[in-house]
Amino acid sequence: MSQTRFLFLVFCSTYFHLTHSLNLEGGLLLQQVKHSLTDPSQSLSSWNDQDDTPCNWAGIKCDPSTRRVNSVDLSNFQLEGPFSTLLCRLPSLSNLSLSNNFINSSLSVDISRCRNLKLLNLSQNLIVGRIPDTLSRIPNLRILDLSGNNFSGEIPASFGEFRRLKTLNLVNNFLNGSIPISLGNISRLKELRLACNSFSPSQIPSQLGNLTSLEVLYLSGCNLKGSIPDSLSRLTRLQNLELSYNKLTGSIPNSLIELKSILQIQLYQNSLSGELPSGLSNLTKLLRFDISKNELIGTIPEELCGLQLESLKLSENRFEGSLPTNITRSTNLYELKLFNNKITGSLPSELGKNSPLQILDVSYNGFSGDIPSHLCENGALTDLILSYNSFSGEIPESLGKCQSLYRVRLTHNNISGTIPWTWVKLVELDTLDLNDNELSGDIPVGIQGWKKLTELNLANNRFSGEIPDEIGSLLVLNYLDLSGNNFSGEIPPEMQNLKLNFLNLSNNRLSGDLPPLYANRNYRNCFVGNPGLCGNFPDLCPRVGGSKKQGNFWILLAIFVTAGIGLIVGIVLFCWKYRAVKKNKKEIAREIAMSPWKEFHNLPFNVLEIMDCLDENNVIGSGGSGEVYKVVLSKGETVAVKKLYRGGGEISDKYGFKAEVETLGKIRHKNIVRLWCCYDTVDCKLLVYEYMPNGSLGDLLHGGKGGLLDWPKRYQIALDAALGLSYLHHDCVPPIFHRDVKSNNILIDGEFRARVGDFGVAKVVAVAGPGGVSMSAIAGTPGYIAPEYAYTLRVNEKSDIYSFGVVILELVTGRRPNDPDFGEKDLVKWVSTTIDQKGIDHVIEDTLESKYKEEIRKILKIGLRCTAALPINRPPMEEVVKLLQGVSADKSPTEFTGMGRAPLNYYQGEASDQAGKFSPDYQ
Ligand SMILES: *[C@@H]1O[C@H](CO)[C@@H](O)[C@H](O)[C@H]1NC(C)=O
Ligand SMILES: *[C@@H]1O[C@H](CO)[C@@H](O)[C@H](O)[C@H]1NC(C)=O
Ligand SMILES: *[C@@H]1O[C@H](CO)[C@@H](O)[C@H](O)[C@H]1NC(C)=O
Ligand SMILES: *[C@@H]1O[C@H](CO)[C@@H](O)[C@H](O)[C@H]1NC(C)=O
Ligand SMILES: *[C@@H]1O[C@H](CO)[C@@H](O)[C@H](O)[C@H]1NC(C)=O
Ligand SMILES: *[C@@H]1O[C@H](CO)[C@@H](O)[C@H](O)[C@H]1NC(C)=O
Ligand SMILES: *[C@@H]1O[C@H](CO)[C@@H](O)[C@H](O)[C@H]1NC(C)=O
Numbered sequence: 001m002s003q004t005r006f007l008f009l010v011f012c013s014t015y016f017h018l019t020h021s022l023n024l025e026g027g028l029l030l031q032q033v034k035h036s037l038t039d040p041s042q043s044l045s046s047w048n049d050q051d052d053t054p055c056n057w058a059g060i061k062c063d064p065s066t067r068r069v070n071s072v073d074l075s076n077f078q079l080e081g082p083f084s085t086l087l088c089r090l091p092s093l094s095n096l097s098l099s100n101n102f103i104n105s106s107l108s109v110d111i112s113r114c115r116n117l118k119l120l121n122l123s124q125n126l127i128v129g130r131i132p133d134t135l136s137r138i139p140n141l142r143i144l145d146l147s148g149n150n151f152s153g154e155i156p157a158s159f160g161e162f163r164r165l166k167t168l169n170l171v172n173n174f175l176n177g178s179i180p181i182s183l184g185n186i187s188r189l190k191e192l193r194l195a196c197n198s199f200s201p202s203q204i205p206s207q208l209g210n211l212t213s214l215e216v217l218y219l220s221g222c223n224l225k226g227s228i229p230d231s232l233s234r235l236t237r238l239q240n241l242e243l244s245y246n247k248l249t250g251s252i253p254n255s256l257i258e259l260k261s262i263l264q265i266q267l268y269q270n271s272l273s274g275e276l277p278s279g280l281s282n283l284t285k286l287l288r289f290d291i292s293k294n295e296l297i298g299t300i301p302e303e304l305c306g307l308q309l310e311s312l313k314l315s316e317n318r319f320e321g322s323l324p325t326n327i328t329r330s331t332n333l334y335e336l337k338l339f340n341n342k343i344t345g346s347l348p349s350e351l352g353k354n355s356p357l358q359i360l361d362v363s364y365n366g367f368s369g370d371i372p373s374h375l376c377e378n379g380a381l382t383d384l385i386l387s388y389n390s391f392s393g394e395i396p397e398s399l400g401k402c403q404s405l406y407r408v409r410l411t412h413n414n415i416s417g418t419i420p421w422t423w424v425k426l427v428e429l430d431t432l433d434l435n436d437n438e439l440s441g442d443i444p445v446g447i448q449g450w451k452k453l454t455e456l457n458l459a460n461n462r463f464s465g466e467i468p469d470e471i472g473s474l475l476v477l478n479y480l481d482l483s484g485n486n487f488s489g490e491i492p493p494e495m496q497n498l499k500l501n502f503l504n505l506s507n508n509r510l511s512g513d514l515p516p517l518y519a520n521r522n523y524r525n526c527f528v529g530n531p532g533l534c535g536n537f538p539d540l541c542p543r544v545g546g547s548k549k550q551g552n553f554w555i556l557l558a559i560f561v562t563a564g565i566g567l568i569v570g571i572v573l574f575c576w577k578y579r580a581v582k583k584n585k586k587e588i589a590r591e592i593a594m595s596p597w598k599e600f601h602n603l604p605f606n607v608l609e610i611m612d613c614l615d616e617n618n619v620i621g622s623g624g625s626g627e628v629y630k631v632v633l634s635k636g637e638t639v640a641v642k643k644l645y646r647g648g649g650e651i652s653d654k655y656g657f658k659a660e661v662e663t664l665g666k667i668r669h670k671n672i673v674r675l676w677c678c679y680d681t682v683d684c685k686l687l688v689y690e691y692m693p694n695g696s697l698g699d700l701l702h703g704g705k706g707g708l709l710d711w712p713k714r715y716q717i718a719l720d721a722a723l724g725l726s727y728l729h730h731d732c733v734p735p736i737f738h739r740d741v742k743s744n745n746i747l748i749d750g751e752f753r754a755r756v757g758d759f760g761v762a763k764v765v766a767v768a769g770p771g772g773v774s775m776s777a778i779a780g781t782p783g784y785i786a787p788e789y790a791y792t793l794r795v796n797e798k799s800d801i802y803s804f805g806v807v808i809l810e811l812v813t814g815r816r817p818n819d820p821d822f823g824e825k826d827l828v829k830w831v832s833t834t835i836d837q838k839g840i841d842h843v844i845e846d847t848l849e850s851k852y853k854e855e856i857r858k859i860l861k862i863g864l865r866c867t868a869a870l871p872i873n874r875p876p877m878e879e880v881v882k883l884l885q886g887v888s889a890d891k892s893p894t895e896f897t898g899m900g901r902a903p904l905n906y907y908q909g910e911a912s913d914q915a916g917k918f919s920p921d922y923q
Helices: 003-013 024-036 085-089 109-113 133-136 158-161 181-184 205-208 229-233 252-259 302-306 327-329 396-401 421-425 469-473 495-497 519-525 584-593 607-613 646-653 657-665 697-701 711-731 799-811 826-840 850-866 877-889 904-916 919-923
Strands: 058-063 069-073 095-097 120-121 128-130 141-147 150-153 168-169 190-195 216-218 224-226 240-242 264-266 289-290 311-315 336-339 359-361 366-369 383-384 407-409 431-433 437-440 455-458 462-466 480-481 484-491 502-504 509-511 556-560 572-576 597-599 619-622 624-633 638-644 675-680 684-690 746-748 755-758
Touching: 024 069, 024 085, 058 495, 085 109, 109 133, 133 158, 150 755, 158 181, 181 205, 205 229, 229 252, 302 327, 396 421, 469 495, 502 519, 607 624, 607 638, 697 799, 711 746, 711 755, 711 799, 711 850, 711 877, 799 826, 799 850, 826 850, 850 877
Parallel strands: 069 095, 095 120, 120 141, 128 150, 141 168, 168 190, 190 216, 216 240, 240 264, 264 289, 289 311, 311 336, 336 359, 359 383, 383 407, 407 431, 431 455, 437 462, 455 480, 462 484, 480 502, 484 509
Antiparallel strands: 058 069, 556 572, 597 675, 619 624, 624 638, 638 684, 675 684, 746 755
C-alpha cells in the first residue's frame, strides 16, 4: 500500500464511524463534500449513507473494475459554497467538473494534490483569487477550464510546464498582466482560449507560433495591441482564429495565407489598417471571414471570389471600388455584409442566383444601379438592406416570390416606380422601410396578406391614392409612417383597430374627419400638414410652415396606445423629437465598447460576443419598446437580448427603470425568466435574458400551435406562472408588481414549463400605501387591463391578478383577449355572458380532451374569480396558487404521469422554495 493511500485511509476513517456500510470514498463525499456545500435544489439528495458505494449517486462515476470514484461531475447542480480540495483525496479521480455552480472560495494550492486528474472543469462559478501556479504540477492534466469566474492576477508562467494539456480555457475572468510567453511551450495544446480578460495592453506573444498543434486560438477582448505576429503562420492546423475586440494595428499580415486549415477568421473591431493581403485564394477551406470595424482600405480582392465562403463581413471599413462580379461564384454564400464603406458601382446582376443568399446588407455605401432581380432565386433571402446608397430603377417584381423575405430596408435611395403587386404575397414580411425614395402609385391591393408586418414606412415618396381600409387588418403593425406623400381621401376608420406605437400621416392631402379614436389633441402632430383634415378638429389647421422643408429630420411622433377594456378607455401619447440623422455606427460601437455591463449572475457566456451578434437578422420579435434578438454564442449557449431604444428608455425611466432592472436582476426563481445582465448606453439599453425555446404562451396559443398544448401542459403553465407572480407579490421585499401580465409575457421553456418574463414596466413598490401606487402613465396591454384603470391610475397587486385571470381564460378558451369575434366585448365579458346564456361548456376550447372537463371547469372558475370586477373580490396570488394546486390534488397523481407533468410533491417542493430559499438571495 502506497503512503498516499495509507494516509488517505487514516484520514477518511475519522469520518467513518457515522456510517455503517458506506465505503470510505462515499463517506468522504457525504461527510465532507456534501456538507460543505449548500444545495438549494436538492441536487445531491441521492447522496446517502445507506448505499455501499457512492457509484450510483448523482454526478458520481466509478471505475467498473475497482469501484473507485473516477469522475465527479456536479455541473449545473446549483451548489453554493467553497471548493473542497478534499475531493483530491479520491485516489482514482480523473475527471472533476463543478461547472456552472456558485463555488465562491478561492482555489487553494492544494489542488495539485489531485495528482490523477485529466480533466478539471470549474467554469462558470464565482471563484476568486489567483490561479494557483501549482496546477501545472498535475502531470496528466489534459483539459483545464476555469472560464467564467472571478480569477484575478496573472496567468502563472508555470503553465508553460504543462506537458499533456490540450485545452486551456480561461475566458471571462479578471486576469491581468500579459499573456505569458511560456504558453508557447505547451506543445500539445489544441485549444487556447483566453478571451475577455482585463490584461494590460500587450502584444500577441510571437511564441504562440510554436503551438503547431493548435486548432483554436481565441484571444478576443484581451486588450491586445501591436500587430499580428508573422509567427502565427506556423499554425498550419489552426481552424479558428478569433482576435476580435482588441486594439490590434498594422495590416493583416501576408503570412496569414499560410493557415491552410483555417475555417474561420474573426478580426472585427480592431484598428487594422492597410489593404487585404494578396494570396487569400490560398485559404481554400475558409468559410467565414469577418474583418468588420477596422480601418482597412483598398478594394475587395477578386481572390476572395474563388473561395467557398459562407459568410463575408467587411462592414465598417473604408473599402472602395466595386464588389467583384465574380463574388457570384461563391456558391455557398449566405451572408454578405458590406455596410458602411465607400463601395461604388452596381451589385452584380447575378447576385443570389447561384447561392443560398439569406442576408444582404450593403447599406451606407455608394452603390448605384438597379436592385438585382435574382436575389431570391434560391428562396432563402430574409434580409435585404440597401439603405443609404444611390440605387435607382424599380423594385424587382421577382422578389415577390421570396416567401422568406422578412426585412426590407431601402431607405434613402433613388428607387422609383411602384410597389409591385407581387409583393403583397410576402407573408413573412416584418419590416418594409421604403422611406425617402421616388416611389409612386397606390399602396397595392391585398396588403391584408402582410399578417406579420410590424413596421411600414413609406414616408417621403410620391405615393398617392387613398389609404386602403385593409390597413386596419394588419394587426401586429406597430409602426406606421406614411408622411410626406400625396395620399388623399379620408383616414379609414379601420385604422382604429391598430395597436400603434408610432403613427405619422403628416404632410399628405388627407381630408375629412379624423376617426374618433384619433380625434384627440394628443395626436395632432401625427396629422399636421393635411390642409383638408380640419373637419371636426379645427386645431389641426394651423400653419405647418417650415417643417416640410426639413423633411423627415424633424418632429416625428410616437403614440403609445396602452389601454383599453373592451373599448379602448385610455390613451397616452408621448411625442419626442427625433433626428433622422442616424448616429454613425462607429460611434455607437465605441460607446458600447466603453460602457460597462451590469451583470446579475455569473455569466455562462461572453458579453462582448453578444454585441457582435446583434445583427438585424437575429431579431425574433419586436414590439413597442424595441427588438428582441436571439443570440447563439460561440459555445452554443443561446440568450435572448432585448434592445430598448432611447425613446422607450426615456419612458421607462419614468418608472425608475434602472433601479428596477437591478432589483429584478437579483431574482432567482424557477418561474421567472432570468435576467443575466443589462447594458446601458445613451442610445439603447440591452437586456440579456435566458432564452426560452418555445417562445411565449401567446405565440403558442394563438399562433396556430395551440395543438401542442394539451390540457395537462396548460394547467402546468398556469400553475408555473402563478408561482412566479406569487413570488413577486409575496416573497420579494419590497413586493414587485409586474403590471403587464399577459400570455405574450409568459415564456415557455423546452419542457413546456412556464416563466414570467418581460418586466419592462414592472414596479418595485417601495412604499406601497393602502391605495397602491400612483402611476404617471398607464401601463399594460388592452384586454388584460383591470377595469379600475378606467377610473384611477392606481395599481396594486390586484391588477396583476386580474391580468393573470385573463391568461387563465385564454388557456381554457384558446381565444385571444381581444378576439375580433367578441365585437365590443373582451374575453372576460364574452366568457361570462356565454356561460350565462349557453353554459360553461361553450367557452372551453373544443380541442381539449373531454376527460379533463371537470378540472378545466374548476380552473375556469379560478380565472373568473381573478377577473372579478371589484379588486377586493380577487384572491391574492398566494391563494390562487393554492387553488390551482387544489384542483390537481383532487385527482390521483398517477393520472398525470406520462403526460409531461411533474408528480404532485413537485408543486409542494416548489412552493416551499419560494418562501425560503429565494428571498434571502433577494434581500
Ligand atoms: C459562499 O457561499 C456560502 C453559501 O451560500 C455562503 O454561506 C458564504 O458566505 C459564501 N462565501 C463568500 C466568501 O461569499
Ligand atoms: C473524462 O473526460 C474525458 C473528456 O471529456 C472523457 O473522454 C472521459 O470519458 C471522462 N472519463 C470519465 C471516467 O468520465
Ligand atoms: C466544462 O463544463 C461545461 C458544462 O458542462 C461545458 O459546457 C464545457 O464545455 C466544459 N469545458 C470543457 C473544456 O470541456
Ligand atoms: C465577481 O465579479 C463580479 C463582477 O465584477 C462581481 O459583481 C461579483 O461580486 C464578484 N463575485 C465575487 C464572489 O467576488
Ligand atoms: C518559439 O518561438 C520563438 C519566437 O517565435 C522562437 O524564438 C523560439 O525558437 C521557438 N521555440 C521553439 C522551441 O520552437
Ligand atoms: C498559394 O497558392 C499558389 C498556387 O497554388 C502556390 O504557388 C503558392 O505557393 C501558395 N502560397 C502560399 C504562401 O502557400
Ligand atoms: C471571373 O471568373 C471567370 C471564371 O469563372 C474568369 O474567367 C474571369 O477572369 C474572372 N474575372 C475576373 C475579373 O477575374
